[in-house]
Amino acid sequence: MNLYAIKAIYAFEMARTGRTLMQSILSPVISTSLYFIVFGAAIGSRIETIGGVSYGAFIVPGLIMLMLLTQSISNASFGIYFPKFTGTIYELHSAPVSFIEVVISYVGAAATKSVIIGLIILATAAFFTPLRIEHPLLMVLFLLLTAVTFSLFGFIIGIWADNFEKLQVIPLLVVTPLTFLGGAFYSIDMLPEFWRNLSLANPVVYLISGFRYSFYGAGDVHILVSLGMVAAFLAACLFTVWLIFRTGWRLKT
Amino acid sequence: MQPIIEIRNLSKTYAGGFQALKDVNLEIREGEILALLGPNGAGKTTLISIVCGIVNATAGSVTVGGHDIVRDFRKTRALIGLVPQELTTDAFETVWDTVSFSRGLFGKPKNPAHVEQVLKSLTLWDKRKQKIMTLSGGMKRRLMIAKALSHEPRILFLDEPTAGVDVELRREMWELVRELRKTGVTIILTTHYIEEAEEMADRVAVINKGEIILVEDKAELMRKLGKKRLTLHLQEPLKKIPKGLSGNGLALSEDGFELTYEYDTRAERIGVTQLLADLNAAGVRLKDLGTEQSSLEDIFVDLVRNGR
Ligand SMILES: Nc1ncnc2c1ncn2[C@@H]1O[C@H](COP(=O)(O)OP(=O)(O)O)[C@@H](O)[C@H]1O
Ligand SMILES: [Mg+2]
Secondary structure: OOHHHHHHHHHHHHHHHHHOHHHHHHHHHHHHHHHHHHHHHHHHHHOOOEOOEOHHHHHHHHHHHHHHHHHHHHHHHHHHHHHHHHOOHHHHHHOOOOHHHHHHHHHHHHHHHHHHHHHHHHHHHHHHOOOOOOOHHHHHHHHHHHHHHHHHHHHHHHHHOOOHHHHHHHHHHHHHHHHHOOOOOOOHHHOOHHHHHHHOOOHHHHHHHHHHHHHHOOOOOOHHHHHHHHHHHHHHHHHHHHHHHHHOOOOOO | OOOOEEEEEEEEEOOOOOEEEEEEEEEEOOOOEEEEEOOOOOOHHHHHHHHHOOOOOOEEEEEEOOEEOOOOHHHHHHHEEEEOOOOOOOOOOEHHHHHHHHHHHOOOOOOHHHHHHHHHHOOOHHHOOOEHHHOOHHHHHHHHHHHHHOOOOOEEEEEOOOOOOOHHHHHHHHHHHHHHHHOOOEEEEEEOOHHHHHHHOOEEEEEEOOEEEEEEEHHHHHHHHOEEEEEEEEOOOOOOOOOOOOOOOEEEOOOOOEEEEEEEOOOOOOOHHHHHHHHHHOOOOEEEEEEEEOOHHHHHHHHHHOOO
């Protein structure tokens, strides 16, 4: 293991975050606040409690997941795509680092950043609504697992993309709809049966449900099912990364 | 002594089917400056990209410091510093940060004293806190050299280091390369400027269309392949070349005061003695004469034209 290299790349990526602090941190905070004002205060005041939780508090776990997913994917995909775009990737290729070290440092940095953002959103949410976290350890576990898994997913997108359009297309056309339909703003129990069953095919439902369970002790599906789904998706991403490594796919000419 | 880099039967065919390297064999000696000379598209960048790990070879093998570049890539890459042809740098990082980053990437612990020395030797010390994007083109090129030297490599690759660089910076770079060689660093530079190979190299490898046409000590190359030109300054102008002398490589200048004679030093009989005797017999009186060695450029054009 080239630990110095991992440290160097990780620090480089974190410095990039630091430079774009406004964009990295302020924008998720502002958009979350807007969600709270629109959904929590304006609409939420007309909605009864869901499973004993006020609507404002109910949407907090979903909102954090929403941001965690999009941030993880965009940070990691951009992080590895950008050197390809500018050409500075030559240095990575010519350095005594293996693909695994590259994955650890880029994914690690992207996950760190999204966890920080997740915690900031949590703190922001506490301003708008009283929060209760029943299983803090589980909450942290979910936060970390989700951040790492989707940073890996973003990393794969960044390797795959050879132009900016491809970089945007999956987050825009797949991830955003899935998160909005994943029960961030409602419980899938509120849906007619057909839509409820269809929702069970949406992996994001399991993430949000599990995360919500760690807050309020109740979710749309069983907590173990949620954990299992996250683990399965993590395994799928790790396997894909391993395949990329084995085949050298899109890495070098 | 074992060569520090050994390239064996190396071939590269790009995805599109274009063969950029054809069965290349080359040995590079420790501590030398080797110029890889060839026209654009000859395969110079491809060759060094394979040695540095940026491009995968299609066939053949390369060892660096006795280690295979695929199996022992950590060992071989740690020995190498690369300054690529294109000016590709980050934009928002500072000079100091980017050089320190390179050092870490190549597996070396922090060493501010070394980074300082490298920056000073490249006259970048005053700019250490500046963002890369504020640097001029020449500075950026120096920065790329600084990055390549950050991890104290034993081998330095310079891919067309002076393409598009002004005269002053070119001199500075040549000076730096000489200084580095004194410390035992092996230097491989690619160029399509003959002048550069001539000025810098101990040995020259000529590459064309993916094939190494020749590898030779520079001095030996000049001696073996060099043409010489004999210039005769006349006391009286000539209207035309005297009969019996024309037709063997002789040319008369416009004003009739100069006769030039080109001859190949490889030829068994170069005919200078005979020429002088003939001139004497024709009553041509000389004021002065001189010879001049043809440059690598002429040699190179010759080689490429003749294929092999
Ligand atoms: N990635 C690539 N894909 C296809 N062909 C390439 C690629 N890179 C270089 N080539 C081709 O290989 C040949 C050698 O290129 P290169 O090694 O860059 O030459 P040089 O550095 O001597 O100018 C050129 O004809 C070039 O077009
Ligand atoms: Mg080139």
